Amino acid sequence: MNQVKIKSPGTVANLVCGFDILGLALNDPYDIMEFRLLDEPQVIIHNRDHFELPTDPEQNVAGVVLQAAIEKAGGNIGFEVTIEKRIKPGSGLGSSAASAAGAAVGANLLLGNRFSTDELVQLAMIGEKLASGVKHADNITPCILGGITLIRSIYPMDIVPLATPDLFVTVVHPQIEVRTADARQILKQKVLLKDAIKQWGNIAGLVAGFMRNDKALISRSLEDVIIEPVRSILIPGFDEVKQQCREAGALGGGISGSGPSIFMLSETEAIAQDVAGIMKAIYSRIGIDHYVYVTTINNRGVEVVEGEWSMVNS
Numbered sequence: 001m002n003q004v005k006i007k008s009p010g011t012v013a014n015l016v017c018g019f020d021i022l023g024l025a026l027n028d029p030y031d032i033m034e035f036r037l038l039d040e041p042q043v044i045i046h047n048r049d050h051f052e053l054p055t056d057p058e059q060n061v062a063g064v065v066l067q068a069a070i071e072k073a074g075g076n077i078g079f080e081v082t083i084e085k086r087i088k089p090g091s092g093l094g095s096s097a098a099s100a101a102g103a104a105v106g107a108n109l110l111l112g113n114r115f116s117t118d119e120l121v122q123l124a125m126i127g128e129k130l131a132s133g134v135k136h137a138d139n140i141t142p143c144i145l146g147g148i149t150l151i152r153s154i155y156p157m158d159i160v161p162l163a164t165p166d167l168f169v170t171v172v173h174p175q176i177e178v179r180t181a182d183a184r185q186i187l188k189q190k191v192l193l194k195d196a197i198k199q200w201g202n203i204a205g206l207v208a209g210f211m212r213n214d215k216a217l218i219s220r221s222l223e224d225v226i227i228e229p230v231r232s233i234l235i236p237g238f239d240e241v242k243q244q245c246r247e248a249g250a251l252g253g254g255i256s257g258s259g260p261s262i263f264m265l266s267e268t269e270a271i272a273q274d275v276a277g278i279m280k281a282i283y284s285r286i287g288i289d290h291y292v293y294v295t296t297i298n299n300r301g302v303e304v305v306e307g308e309w310s311m312v313n314s
């Protein structure tokens with residue numbers, strides 16, 4: 001195989017209380033990426049969208065991951081990639097992770113699947129470091145594996161795939177950009193012990209809730225006393241969205257990744273649609289353009305897609 005086309009899903013990182021350690025993959029939105037294996041050590045990037053992301057491999061998260069994959073593979077090959085980005089950069093829906101994880105998996109497919117999952121996550125984190133200044137794997141891992149994942153540790157790498165309850169996910173993306181790098185810089189570096197106790201109770205409760213399919217426990221555990229109070233100030237309408245969606249029957253939710261998107265989990269599609277209506281009404285009233293997704297948890301992760309080959313210059 002010397003060319004491959006993949007779908008790389010958007011992700012919701014943190015899942016409210018699990019900053020940098022929990023995440024889930026979404027069925028919508030996703031990016032499309034097409035790769036071709038080259039016989040010289042170079043990376044060529046084409047963008048087939050309107051986001052004007054860099055084509056310089058050093059500046060594009062997919063580019064730095066592909067460069068690292070070339071080095072890891074011994075240096076005598078290269079990659080041409082065309083990115084059709086449908087996940088808006090700076091959305092809090094793992095746009096950078098979709099490119100980073102997609103690049104790692106695409107390269108691996110063309111190299112005969114020589115890298116382990118841990119190695120793919122290590123490679124993809126190089127892209128996240130470029131985007132946000134820090135290596136974090138909470139978007140990348142569910143993007144690669146699908147489902148809901150826990151990163152117990154990145155040094156050494158310890159990935160724990162969790163059970164995936166049948167839940168609907170509603171996401172509102174107010175059309176403002178919050179760069180992950182900026183949303184990390186405003187966080188406090190010290191945490192009060194009483195807050196830490198509450199937070200690790202919630203993380204443990206949320207993980208147990210997923211494993212036992214206990215929706216009431218999931219609902220009680222979707223609470224963040226450390227990150228959300230700081231970051232939610234960047235998101236107009238946040239408190240109102242959260243309160244009204246809970247009142248409408250959502251299990252709960254909060255900031256998706258570093259924002260500005262907000263996600264809510266619901267047990268039924270009817271509630272998820274009601275939640276979508278509430279989100280639209282709030283942002284229409286505030287006067288902020290927005291996009292709403294009603295979707296489910298993606299259990300496949302990055303996957304190969306068939307279909308017309310549209311690589312630029314082919």
Ligand SMILES: Nc1ncnc2c1ncn2[C@@H]1O[C@H](COP(=O)(O)OP(=O)(O)O)[C@@H](O)[C@H]1O
Nearest residue numbers: 060061089090091092094095096099131179180
């Ligand atoms: N292939 C890429 N996909 C997405 N963002 C990229 C890519 N290459 C570079 N970037 C940069 O990364 C930043 C977006 O990443 P980030 O702030 O983490 O957003 P998100 O929350 O959507 O992942 C932007 O500054 C963007 O220019």
Ligand SMILES: N[C@@H](CCOP(=O)(O)O)C(=O)O
Nearest residue numbers: 013020092093094180257258
């Ligand atoms: N744990 C990270 C997750 C960032 O997710 P993104 O989708 O905003 O890139 C953080 O909260 O900073």
